[in-house]
Amino acid sequence: MATMSLANTRTDFGAVARTLHWMTALLILTALPLGLVAERWPMATEAELAAKVTLFSLHKTLGVVAFLIALARILWALVQPRPVPLHPERRAETFLADTVHWALYLSMLLAPLTGWVHHAATTGFAPIWWPFGQRLPFVPVDEGLAHLAGGLHGVFVYVLLGAILLHVAGALKHHLVDRDDTLRRMLPGRRATPARTAAPVRHGLVPAVAALALYGLATAGALALMRDTAPASVLGPVETGWQVEEGTLAITIRQMGAEVAGRFETWTAAIAFDETPEAGSHGRVEVDIAIESLRLGSVTAQAMGADFFDAANHPTARFEAEILPEGEAYLARGTLTLRGVTLPMDLPFTLQIDGDRAVMEATATLDRLAFGIGASQPGEGTLGHGVTVDVALTARRLR
Template identity: 50%
Template sequence: MQARNTVASYGRVSRIFHWLTAALIITTFPLGLIAENLPYATSEELALKAQLFSIHKTLGVTVFFVALARILWALTETRPAPVHPGRKLETFAAEAVHWSLYISLVLVPLTGWIHHAAVDGFAPILWPFGQNLPFVPKSETIGQVFGAAHGLFVWILLASLVLHIAGALKHVIIDRDETLARMVKGTPSMAGHPHQARAPVLAALLLWAAAGFAAWEISRPATTLPNTAVASAPTPDTQSQPVSPADTGANTWQVESGSLALSVQQMGSAVAGQFATWSADIAFEETPTDGRNGTVTVKIDTRSLSLGSVSDQAKGADFFDVANHPGATFTATIRPEGTAYIAEGTLDLRGQVKPVSLPFSLTITGDTAVMKGETTIDRRDFGMGTSFGDESQVGFPVLVTIELTAKRQN
């Protein structure tokens, strides 16, 4: 039994590639569909969901490399001639579907892989080579675009697969020819001369170009959201009453740019995100009075949270519960702490008011101040993730980091 193709049949290597790819597809797609629809209300449910997603992603990467190897092999091989060369429309359709499958076997796993690399989240790929991709930065925008493309491309892959299977069954049931037998057993068939028609390739490329444009259009509304914090944007009212800078007699400062980020361990991996909408009322003097430099009130729109692939979960009832608590407020006084400063006050989050201290560094040049600080809070203090009592699923500490640049106003 020959390893290479002939004009009348497929060789052993091509058949192995074909059936290995088929087995991977019929395993990978159901796993992804099941994982997508699994609940995650408890730590046990989350662990199962993450495990299935990890297997799905790992198989997807395997499909990508198998598909590349298969395409490279096919480019060096003789292409068996059509069994019915006179049926030009049928031959065109079969070859167009075949090329659509080739393209999908590369683009479907690749878009999923880029989405995985662009956002932080649970369910790592189960291999020792890391979770990132060269030239793919961490970006919610990139994640949204390629996530939308992956979801759309999967259905094109399945449509192409259904048409491919339907064609094979037609050859068995209606035509009763050797088309399927050539791929199953390498059975040779009487055929004409092989040919390399360009029209089916162009048709498949046009289909995928249209699909790529559709994916871009689907994701475009989401990509118009800001990727960095808009510190001057309004936020919902909360129970805490901000301290007015006018009451302190200190200089007020207008935030010009900044970011308010957080990071938490989930399933052993750090998941990082940020709030896109928040505001800060700052009153600050370089020289302290009665041991205090001023006050700060930070108001946060919790609905603007993006947290990698688990944003929806984080904004759900078990965590930030943004439907009932759309805002949070940190109100504090500022005092010197060695060569730096510390803001000591309370954080009103999810209906719970707890003491929080934020150490930070401050560099003032003329009327411009650059501030960097971070603190760690325990999610349990605010009633978040009560059903996730196992820290191996979702970590208890949450690292909060803030950076901003502000201008003196008076």
């Protein structure tokens, strides 16, 4: 058998292009089913959760490698001649093949990249197995961005899948119906018989534009889908005393030894507060929290499940407390009702009042098991027992 050159020729793919082609194909065809399986894997028990984390880590690691090899492959293709189609006179077929190739090139980059940005922007739980850290330059940790990138990943991987199916159908048609050398000249080791025409073939820009338009459509579709699930961020009106202008209600848990931070986007606080205490009390506070507005990195959906917050049966949590003096600061002493369980809770806080504006900050730690959250995961190693709650708000005095 004649030896194959490393570089492409006008009629044949070289060894480098072939190797890179089959490496990307193998990596993508492994990462894709892994993503589908990992996404649907249950996490009701600790063993299931551990397996799910492993599946996702494997998925992400292979995906990152697929991205890097795809990048190398595209750089290589840019400096190489492209073997001419074996039947350039079949205009429609060549156009379709070119369009699918462009869609594949875009997908090879955009599908893993959106997954990677999602991972880097969120506080997740399944790490990429590699020594370069979990973040990406220019990608801030931001739940909104993570949500966007995750949504795009979920759509782009299906565009990639569709393009692969068309691509494989085309390759098989060449091999089985046309019985030409198209597949053979991509397979390792085989040398193609020279094409009937080695004359330059014009690859128009239209297929590239068509593939880009496809991505434009997919992006628009993803954005439309996400609009329905976009996190709401409304602080409702209060009845008494002080109007909350802005605030954050954040929680931090430890999952698989790593901190996962999240926040409730929707809650209201009704505050009646007087600087001078009356009968030992500065007033009252009532906070209502929409459980479904919690954004907790990549485990947001799981946190809503029956075993965790059980949002379907307990859509809101409520904190009611009396505001007591405590040295220089204050103490909100009352009860927290969460997941149908009401327990006493003390929330020490500091308050800076400047005219009609007040800035309040508080931190407390709750025991999730006391509220029956994640009872199937009693181990501290998988899911820590202590949940840190951080509250910060600015309120304006109502006149």
